Amino acid sequence: GESVGLHLPTLSVQEGDNSIINCAYSNSASDYFIWYKQESGKGPQFIIDIRSNMDKRQGQRVTVLLNKTVKHLSLQIAATQPGDSAVYFCAERRRTDKLIFGTGTRLQVFP
Amino acid sequence: DVKVTQSSRYLVKRTGEKVFLECVQDMDHENMFWYRQDPGLGLRLIYFSYDVKMKEKGDIPEGYSVSREKKERFSLILESASTNQTSMYLCASRALGGQPQHFGDGTRLSIL
Numbered sequence: 413g414e415s416v417g418l419h420l421p422t423l424s425v426q427e428g429d430n431s432i433i434n435c436a437y438s439n440s441a442s443d444y445f446i447w448y449k450q451e452s453g454k455g456p457q458f459i460i461d462i463r464s465n466m467d468k469r470q471g472q473r474v475t476v477l478l479n480k481t482v483k484h485l486s487l488q489i490a491a492t493q494p495g496d497s498a499v500y501f502c503a504e505r506r507r508t509d510k511l512i513f514g515t516g517t518r519l520q521v522f523p
Numbered sequence: 524d525v526k527v528t529q530s531s532r533y534l535v536k537r538t539g540e541k542v543f544l545e546c547v548q549d550m551d552h553e554n555m556f557w558y559r560q561d562p563g564l565g566l567r568l569i570y571f572s573y574d575v576k577m578k579e580k581g582d583i584p585e586g587y588s589v590s591r592e593k594k595e596r597f598s599l600i601l602e603s604a605s606t607n608q609t610s611m612y613l614c615a616s617r618a619l620g621g622q623p624q625h626f627g628d629g630t631r632l633s634i635l
Contacts, residue, residue: 513565
């Protein structure tokens with residue numbers, strides 16, 4: 413398998429359950445946040461984003477929540493499916509306009 | 524859909540070689556980026572380019588250079604490859620002032 417998956421925290425969920433993946437960010441000046449999904453052998457794929465003037469944003473089966481008080485970001489996936497199995501990581505944008513990426517969480521979906 | 528294409532999925536080179544990694548995007552994006560991805564370290568920015576012939580150092584530029592002669596193509600160059608440059612290399616692009624960055628599928632480079 414891909415070595416990018418080593419040493420990652422893992423979340424195991426049953427198919428059909430909801431998944432919650434968490435991310436802590438470090439810079440209170442960050443104004444934009446993104447969640448990416450990376451399947452084995454592929455590049456990161458954009459899932460959903462949120463600006464710092466929002467607390468919540470919903471997409472298809474996914475919701476991102478932003479808590480600026482504790483600098484915490486979460487990704488909720490409803491009715492998790494086997495195709496959701498991947499590494500998920502967040503990214504924050506700082507004033508320099510660069511993205512700072514987290515190391516990721518591996519989501520495993522079992523039947 | 525945005526398509527970012529990296530020319531090689533897997534590459535094996537020897538120490539001391541000059542290595543070229545190529546990236547092409549088809550959405551007329553101004554901004555392009557090169558990252559490396561290593562276990563436990565996440566994505567780290569090597570170089571980026573705001574537009575043709577422009578380049579800026581990222582967080583880990585040592586041992587690398589880049590070329591952006593055409594808007595759609597951004598090349599990463601390892602001047603003299605070393606074993607610590609064995610990694611997954613990811614290219615990304617985005618529109619000027621826009622988000623998010625869109626990634627290619629990566630080049631897994633091994634330096635022997």
